[in-house]
Amino acid sequence: MEFETLSDMKRTNMCGELNASDENKEVVLMGWVAKNRKLGGVNFVTLRDRTGIVQLAFNDSTDKDVFEKSEHLKGEYVIAVKGKVLRRTPENVNKNMPTGEIEVFVTELRVLNSSETPPFYIEENIDTNDALRLKYRYLDLRRPDMQKNMMLRHKVTKIARDYFDANGFLEIETPMLTKSTPEGARDYLVPSRVQQGKFYALPQSPQQYKQMLMLAGYDRYFQVVRCFRDEDLRADRQPEFTQLDMELSFVDIDTIININEGFLKKVFKEAMGIDIETPFIRMPYNEAMNRFGSDKPDTRFGLEFIDISDEVKNCGFKVFSGAVENGGSVRCINVKGLGNKLSRKKLDALSEYVKTYKAKGMSWIVVEDDSLRSQITKFLSDDEINSILSKTDAVPGDAILIIADKNDVVYDALGNLRLEVARQFDLIDNSKFNFLWVTDFPLFEYSEEEDRYVAKHHPFTHPVDEDIEKLETEPQNVRAKAYDIILNGSEIGGGSLRIFNSDLQERMFKALGFTHDEAWERFGHLMEAFKYGTPPHGGLAYGLDRLVMIMAGCDSIRDVIAFPKVQTASELMLKSPSYVDKKQLEELGIEITVPVDDGEKENSDNE
Incomplete structure (x- = not known):
């Protein structure tokens, strides 16, 4: 089949934009063939782009060449058409599609590219193996429900940027290559070529950098930021994920909560047309545990x-x-x-x-x-x-x-x-969006694996003032100035007021089992900075993937991430992680000590 260029055809409209008000308008559309139905002397082709679908009509009594070319169109062919928008007769109106009142009578057709038969149907709600979908993710992302998810994610991010800008926040980027300060999940490490034997860590969060920004006087910071944690995966977890991150100076918990309730109210209204009631319920941690056995209770x-x-x-x-x-x-x-x-x-x-x-x-x-x-x-x-x-x-x-x-x-x-x-027993009302804040968390929790107390959130969380005296003697009874935002039984964000005094921060590290030297080796940069006029500050970070997943009604965050990993932390489309050349390892001063099966390596390279 001959393929044609677009030198003299400029797209005038997207497929899903057209309606009865466009009657008799000449349009140029481009997209993918979804279906081709042949009824006698008329061919009906459904054309799809990211905005939706529209029906094209080809008639053999008008332009024989155009009609003949339409006969050969198959699913996922990429085409451009020129034609006139016509109103359908009442009996032919399709009420199941937004463009169902009209069709485009095609006068010119160009086939821009053909397609082999895809390994699965490009349609909504397909029942297909997840591994196959992720191997051909570029096709999976072409499906209308996946495109809706990606557009919702874009909309949420755009609303967030506008909202926080309007409330005095500055978007400031923090480094991706940082220092490993293991206290929590495992870091992803990146070897340095120029300083062999040393490693960067990919950030689990921008926590320390954003606290430094408060010390630097920027007052209100936010960022849409990539974060990395080398941990076991679940339906709502990925090794790399996106946080909507913020930090504020000279604030109390009420201020942070009020700003974030305003954000959530705005994002649900503008992205989904849903009015959510504020203020949200605030529930102390002990009450949540006693009533629901969870610090992220589903109250639906x-x-x-x-x-x-x-x-x-x-x-x-x-x-x-x-x-x-x-x-x-x-x-x-x-x-x-x-x-x-x-x-x-x-x-x-x-x-x-x-x-x-x-x-x-x-x-x-x-x-x-x-x-x-x-x-x-x-x-x-x-x-x-x-x-x-x-x-x-x-x-x-x-x-x-x-x-x-x-x-x-x-x-x-x-x-x-x-x-x-x-x-x-189907007791959950999935039409509801139930928010609540869980507050008054314990500052510590005991880890049997490490045989010591670890931070319930992170080691920079400020204790409740009247509990500070218990840090060394009753760590199990110290409460934190921490708060999590819960939606339908999922934690979508968490935050706290931060320690901003170097002496208190050092006491916190001591309560966590660090010696003075260990604390200063790992976090000395922070405690040193606290000596130079640090304002009271606090913040919050949303798991953006998880928030959009719930808004979209999905069961897995993989459905709202363009190119996610699977449970083995592999990305099936590009087949990462992968082996690297010996030369690259030599440049880094790294030798692989774990035996590698040559056959396994060869199979991996040739998959």
Whole structure:
């Protein structure tokens, strides 16, 4: 087939822009062939670009050459057409497409490029293996739903830039090659060629740089910034991701929260046409854990925790009484009205499910019309059973699901059980966008792996003033001036007021187990800077990918990132990471000590 140039054809419109008001207008359109239907002497071709689709009509009674060329058009051919916009007859209007009132009668057709048959259909909501989609990501990104996601992401970013500019923020870029200061996730390291044996780290966040900007007097900073963490992947995590990052001087928590509620209100209104109510609920960390077992609770449904420790602390069922005696608790959820749907098989499956979260199992009581169905009531007295039923407000049809263990196990297991039951029984209203702030976090959490206290957020978070005296003696009881913004059970952002005094920062590092020399080796630049007039400051960072994922109604952040990685941290389209030449390693002064299978290397290079 002969392919033609565009030297004398200039695009006048995008496909999805046309409507009945354009009747009789001559237009030039360009895009990809989605479908070609042949009906006697008329061919109908659906043309697609990023704005949508429009129907083209070719008639064999007007221009034989144009009609004949249209006969050979196949899916994903790239074409340019010139024609006139015509209104469809009432019976031919397609109400399922925005351009369904019109079609373009084509008078000139140019085929700009052909296409082989794609490995999957270029259409919305395809049921295709993810690996195949990511291998041919350029085709996957051509699908209308993926293009909508990318355009939503652009819109969110554009609104953010406009909003923060209007509120006095300066967008300032911070370095991508920085210093490794391991305290949290693993760094991605970059070897230096000019200083062999030394390494840069890719930033896990711009945290220290943005604090330096506050010290430098820039007052309000923001950045749309790439960040990197070498950690295991999940549906809402990637090794490289984007933060919407900010820092502010001379502010309190209320100021930061108010600015960010204004941003979220604006972005949902302008990007999605949704009015969200502000101010958001503020919930202390301890309340969130006691009610939902999570510091990122999904409040779109009930199933809140009920503590029945007092009711069973002296019972004959050792699983319950032993948990309370050892400092733990016994908590439950009441699945109201769904007891008849919880067969013994389903209850056993849920009991196995909670073991994933270190629980020993799940106890249950199903309230029926004139009896109780349970495996534990034989160990409980009538008074204890009645106390449980009264405390849980249980009536016939309800099912009480119970976890007994150490508190952290109860929170984790019952919190995830709550989510699993809501998913199984369709209790979540996906049309809702429920925001809340979780506040008053612990400053530290104990890491059994490292056998020490680590920072709950990061080591630059300011303690609550009245708790500072407990840093050395009661670190477990120190609260942080920290706050997370939660949307539908996902943390979309987190922040805090920062330490801005070098003595307090050094005390913080000591509480984390650093010696004086270790602290100054890793973070001396920050503590030195704090000696030169540092203003009180704080900030917040959004996971932009996660925010857009929720707005777009996607299950994975891969669907809102143009070229994401898979669970092995590989990018399937370019096949990265990959082996490098020996010469490159020699220039860096690096020798690979892990044996490399030559056959594996050859296969990788030839995939």
